[in-house]
Amino acid sequence: MTVHAITNTTAITMDSDRRVIENATILFEKDRITAVGLADEVAVPAGAERIEGADMITLPGLIDSHAHAGHGLTRNLGGGDGDAWFQACEDIYTRGSTPEFWQAEARLSGLERLKAGITTCTMLLGGGADHYRTDTTEAGDLHCAATREIGIRTMLAVGLNRRPFPKAYRSLDLSRDVTLTFEDQLAVCGQLAEAHGDLLGEGTGICLIMPVYSPDEVAQNSDEIRQMCRAAMDMREKHGLLFTQDGHREGSIALAEELGILGPWAYLSHSVDLTLEDMAAAKRSGASIVHNPSAIMSVLGRCPAPELRDMGVNVALGSDAAAPDRGYDMFRHMAQCLHYHRRHFRDPEVMMPLDVLEMCTIHAAKAIGLEDDLGSLEPGKKADIVMLDRRKPHLYPPMMPLTTVAQFANAADVDTVIVNGDIRMRHRKTDLDEDAILDAAARELQEAVARCSLTHLWAE
Known part of the structure; x- marks a missing residue:
């Protein structure tokens, strides 16, 4: 050799x-x-x-610890109207997408990541409002196949929608309506875990995701949510999976610890406006925090990344891409992270270049338990x-x-x-048919938008 x-x-x-x-x-x-x-x-x-x-x-190789499959095609919809964009994502992902849509999006996002130097990424299979394409394994299988084709690594986060169940989906062949239960989604997650479990070798791994629940939601639906958490943790333990969540804030990390869904195998995204109890729970549990400084949640609230790092909590960096205002450029997100916290503290030395480089290399590798192999x-x-x-x-x-x-x-x-x-x-040239990837992406979004009667979202 x-x-x-x-x-x-x-x-x-x-x-x-x-x-x-x-x-x-x-x-x-x-x-x-x-x-x-x-x-x-x-x-x-x-x-x-x-x-x-x-x-x-x-x-x-850079590691992006939080991003969304599907968003690579939908990122420009809505002309800045966030509510319209979230609704469009839900409409397309659950009722207007086909196998060709998910394949085209995975190839496009994979190509963008490759050309941005991201060799490993956690990708949520849908999301935006806790709607994941886990009615069957097909979308996940296609994403993993595209990852291998592009030649990078993807930890694909698959999982469970927000209650109440059942959920209404349209089958990927668009031939029938589907009624999706919590148990259906959990079973599909297990099938994907069995099929794609070699992140270091084949480049595809599976982690589990479920919604972040607030204290008020749990107070009103305690038995149901606790039962769901137990079932999800049983699945995680059975397959030895990591666990991630999207959107922690204001007491939800402390609650996650109390619900039994926090541990060193967990990495939690956004995590803004945390309470002291949240920060202590992250430290006690060994969970990692994924900071997304370019995301809307980091405009609406603040992730205390420097304070968490000072406590000894592992903090990784995520793009939260793609979205109407951001892509997979981790260099942009590193610079954004520096300015974000320096402005908050009015101190140009509160975070330094080495800090943000750690967050998308060695500390990101630690978040997925692979610091001995990556980072x-x-x-x-x-x-x-x-x-x-x-x-x-x-x-x-x-x-x-x-x-x-x-x-x-x-x-x-x-x-x-x-x-x-x-x-x-090499020299920005790949062996991939980049034109075919771009053309398929444009075609599949156009067809999905037409199917869902969302052409009005083309407007600037």
Whole structure:
């Protein structure tokens, strides 16, 4: 098997010492990194395939800890009307989508992530208002197949709609109405877990998701919600799954602990306007928090990410993409995170470039329990590697690489992406039929919008 050698590069390792190595050499063989160090310390084997790293910044593959399948096609609908957009997502995902819709969206989102240097992502199979496409396994199977085709990694969050049940869906072949129960969705989640459980090897894994319930909701429907939580946790334990939730706030994390759905296998998105009890519950349980600084929830409330980090809570970064105001550019979200908290504290040093880089590399890997395999450039870890072309005016002069990446880079600066030791993009060129992916995405959204009589949402 050929050894690959990235030479003459600036390496941001994110290892335990957080080393930044100028004139570094990185070796990888098969799917694992075998050496990282200064050029005069790492010998390049004869016959190695060299990847020139001069004028490049090389870092671990980025990890996006929260995003939504489906939204890649619907992101522009509504012209800024958030309520109209949420309703359109529900209409299309539950009653107006086909297998071709989900396949086209998965390919489009996967291509965008690949070209943005995101090698691993948690994707919710629908969502926006707790409506997930788990009436059958078909949408999930198609998303996982597209992930493997693109050549990246997806932790697909599948799960359960918000009560009350049953829910009205239209079958993916559009031939019949479907009445979907909690038990139906739970069974489909189990089938998907059995079929897609190899995130490190095949690139597809499954985690479980269920709605965030407020204290008022539980007070009014305690027995039903507690029964659902027990059933979900039984499923999680049976298959050894991670567990995620979308939209914690104002007492809901403390409540999740009391409901028995919090532990080191949980990572919780948004998490704004938390109470002291919420923060203590996150710390006690070992759960991770996923901060989405570019999301609407972070406009309406604030995630105390710096305070949580100071407490020792693991905090990862998520794009919450796609949506009417954001995509998968994690460089944008890193910069947004810095400004978000600096403005809150009126302190330009409250968060630093290294902090946000940790949140979408090694700390994001910890959130999914894979910090021993992903999230840094170290011998023995997976060869998930991203190279940025810094020979550009907005990235010059060539100094302070941490600041360059976190505050000035963007997705278009990603030159080379390596996943599992495979070079998936080189000089921004892939082996994928990118035109076919783009054309299918445009066609499938147009057809879905027409089916759902939502053409009025095209208006600016």
